[in-house]
Amino acid sequence: MNTQANELPVLVAGGGIGGLATALALARRGFAVKVFEQAPQIGEIGAGMQLGPNAFWAFDALGVGEAARSRAVYIDEMVMTDAIDEHPIGRVPTGEAFRQRFGNPYAVIHRADAHGSLLEGVQASERVGFHTATRIERIEQDANGVTTFDQHGQAHRGLALIGADGVKSVVRQQFVGDPARVTGHVVYRAVVDKADFPEDLRWNAASLWAGPNCHLVHYPLRGGEQYNVVVTFHSREAEEWGVRDGSKDEVLSYFQGICPKARQLIELPKSWKRWATADRDPVDRWSFGRVTLLGDAAHPTTQYMAQGACMAIEDAVTLGEALRVHANDIEKALDLYQRSRIARTARIVLSSREMGRIYHAKGVERLVRNDLWRGRSPERFYDAVEWLYGWRVDNCLAPH
Ligand SMILES: Cc1cc2nc3c(=O)[nH]c(=O)nc-3n(C[C@H](O)[C@H](O)[C@H](O)COP(=O)(O)OP(=O)(O)OC[C@H]3O[C@@H](n4cnc5c(N)ncnc54)[C@H](O)[C@@H]3O)c2cc1C
Numbered sequence: 001m002n003t004q005a006n007e008l009p010v011l012v013a014g015g016g017i018g019g020l021a022t023a024l025a026l027a028r029r030g031f032a033v034k035v036f037e038q039a040p041q042i043g044e045i046g047a048g049m050q051l052g053p054n055a056f057w058a059f060d061a062l063g064v065g066e067a068a069r070s071r072a073v074y075i076d077e078m079v080m081t082d083a084i085d086e087h088p089i090g091r092v093p094t095g096e097a098f099r100q101r102f103g104n105p106y107a108v109i110h111r112a113d114a115h116g117s118l119l120e121g122v123q124a125s126e127r128v129g130f131h132t133a134t135r136i137e138r139i140e141q142d143a144n145g146v147t148t149f150d151q152h153g154q155a156h157r158g159l160a161l162i163g164a165d166g167v168k169s170v171v172r173q174q175f176v177g178d179p180a181r182v183t184g185h186v187v188y189r190a191v192v193d194k195a196d197f198p199e200d201l202r203w204n205a206a207s208l209w210a211g212p213n214c215h216l217v218h219y220p221l222r223g224g225e226q227y228n229v230v231v232t233f234h235s236r237e238a239e240e241w242g243v244r245d246g247s248k249d250e251v252l253s254y255f256q257g258i259c260p261k262a263r264q265l266i267e268l269p270k271s272w273k274r275w276a277t278a279d280r281d282p283v284d285r286w287s288f289g290r291v292t293l294l295g296d297a298a299h300p301t302t303q304y305m306a307q308g309a310c311m312a313i314e315d316a317v318t319l320g321e322a323l324r325v326h327a328n329d330i331e332k333a334l335d336l337y338q339r340s341r342i343a344r345t346a347r348i349v350l351s352s353r354e355m356g357r358i359y360h361a362k363g364v365e366r367l368v369r370n371d372l373w374r375g376r377s378p379e380r381f382y383d384a385v386e387w388l389y390g391w392r393v394d395n396c397l398a399p400h
Helices: 017-028 053-061 065-071 096-102 111-123 170-175 248-254 260-267 308-325 330-359 363-372 378-384
Strands: 010-013 033-036 048-051 077-082 088-093 107-110 128-131 136-141 146-150 155-158 160-163 181-193 205-211 214-221 226-234 242-245 273-279 291-293
Touching: 010 017, 010 146, 010 155, 017 033, 017 111, 017 128, 017 160, 017 308, 033 155, 048 111, 048 214, 048 308, 053 065, 053 096, 053 308, 065 107, 065 111, 088 096, 088 363, 088 378, 096 378, 107 111, 107 214, 107 226, 136 160, 136 170, 146 160, 160 170, 170 291, 205 260, 205 330, 214 260, 226 248, 226 260, 248 260, 273 330, 291 330, 308 330, 330 363
Parallel strands: 010 033, 010 160, 033 128, 077 205, 160 291
Antiparallel strands: 048 107, 077 088, 136 146, 146 155, 181 226, 181 273, 205 214, 214 226, 242 273
């Protein structure tokens, strides 16, 4: 617990899921916190996300587990189907046996509800202040603290800076400066009301249709009153990392040969924004004195493991634990935090690339993919993800 009441706040760049989880973890350790968010308001985009049991352990550690649980939908299974011929590829039950094994459920949730659960926790703390419409652009540090400069040139002084400023992190740019790896994979996302969602796809499952160079995902949200729809494809264009308007015609052109049941999903979105995705090669250092990175700023990943936000929340809890161990030495705490997180998050980034290859397999690779998990028991699936879902607060720190 930080006991020096007059100390400077810890600065957090970014008010996304990672930034809010960090603010909460720091406040729970007794630090004053200032969160800087470039957007005029703290909020999230309209889309769903999957939460592994590891995320619920982390939510609990931040004191918002029940808030998140109350807004989540508990799916019965994860299902993967070949999008050409409806061949069943894999089915992982996420019912009682899964919960027994990992101590928490697998769930899906609206992003705004996950973010909102963290925000409620933060707002209940008197230690956290927000500066919206404030973009951190430059950072200086010395032996006693960190100074950040926003877009108006205004300086903000703090004990340390946590760069939770997402995939295009300014903090990472200044301290690491590595290039992004634009994947050429384009994503369209939509949340659809139940009434507009095809009855024959209203499964209580995280469902994935795997096609050649593309895939489609759907799952229920908000008690089944809404459904999340995501379609992904390998673009024929030279993509630049970012968001722009797209069109239904474009999407249809990539999903030729897909079975009618899966193709219905493409008819659903009403707005056609396209995200051209990127990740970065994992780095072996992201803490620099009193400055560190967290969430997508530290380990941006493609979405195929559905773990980016889960990792950001785990990061925040681990940072809080490192500050418990090195309460009076920020630099040591930030070093322990990075040592505790680098291999695990790099494994997500690299596994996610491999998962994308499996999802998008074509030709003979597709046939191999369709055979890969044939006859595999739930226990064997569970063993394969033990490293991921077995994360706990009391095993999250590297040796220290
Ligand atoms: C299609 C898709 C599906 C996904 N599905 C899942 C899933 O199922 N499960 C899962 O766990 N994860 C999923 N993810 C990943 C997840 O969305 C991210 O990993 C997560 O949102 C990262 O949170 P973050 O807080 O690190 O970054 P962000 O959410 O990007 O937040 C960063 C914040 O910082 C602000 N900001 C940026 N620069 C500055 C600056 N210079 N100064 C001040 N503020 C700044 C931004 O405005 C933003 O609010 C998915 C991602 C995609 C693309």
